[in-house]
Amino acid sequence: MIQEFNVGTNAQSELSQFVASLDPTFWWARGTGQIPNGIISRWPIVGSGEWPDPRVSNRTFAWALIDLPGPRELWVVSVHLLTANGSERDLEAHALLQVLDANVPTRDFLLVGGDFNTETTNEAALRTLQLRARSGPPYPADAVGNANTNAARAKPFDHVLASSCLSPNQVPVTIGAASFDAGLVFDTRSYMPLTDVPPALAGDSAAQNMQHMAVVKDFVVQP
DSSP, X not given: OBSXXXXXXXXXXXXXXXXXXXXXXXXXXXXXSSSOOEEEESSOEEEEEEEOOTTOSSOOEEEEEEOOSSSOOEEEEEEEOOSXXXXXXXXXXXXXXXXXXXXXXTTSEEEEEEEXXXXXXXXXXXHHHTTTSBOOSSOOBXXXXXXXXXXXXXXXXXXXXXXXXXXXGEEOEEETTEEETTOEXXXXXXXXXXXXXXXXXXXXXXXXXXXXXXXXXXXXXXX
């Protein structure tokens, strides 16, 4: 799940070139708006679209249906909730819950992720989404146990939430010799050794306008 998915002039060719720089076999989908949400997938995207976020006008809830190996599909929803306050974010969460219940079968795997702008891990928006996507501990963290994801590493802005039928499939994130049982908050300023993750550079997470760290969770899905 990617937020503020803008590349150059946002021509289809530029967006495709950006995704291909990650891996030429990857698929992608993108919502509309000034700062659109998007999804990038290693598996085929067989359907995609967007649902309105009634509290904002410059992005939507972007979704993709991904054809995993095996009989169950994976729905992925990329979100970017408001910075305003927790009450506004909870209204967005209720709106998202409503469209999830109307469109996503409960037997299908579901991931909801992105920039939630949450001040704490106990915000009402996360509790609301618990009905469809788990947000409780343990939380992804870096090598020293810091689970906060904003640039100052002081607040839990970002999350990857999994449905109750997908959560049991979560496994530790393993990179090189390191293993992160609950998932990884990736910060190039602290991750070592960066030779595990080329071409990342130490200053990438401190780049101009960088406000969020990546959140990584791994799942094993049997065909």
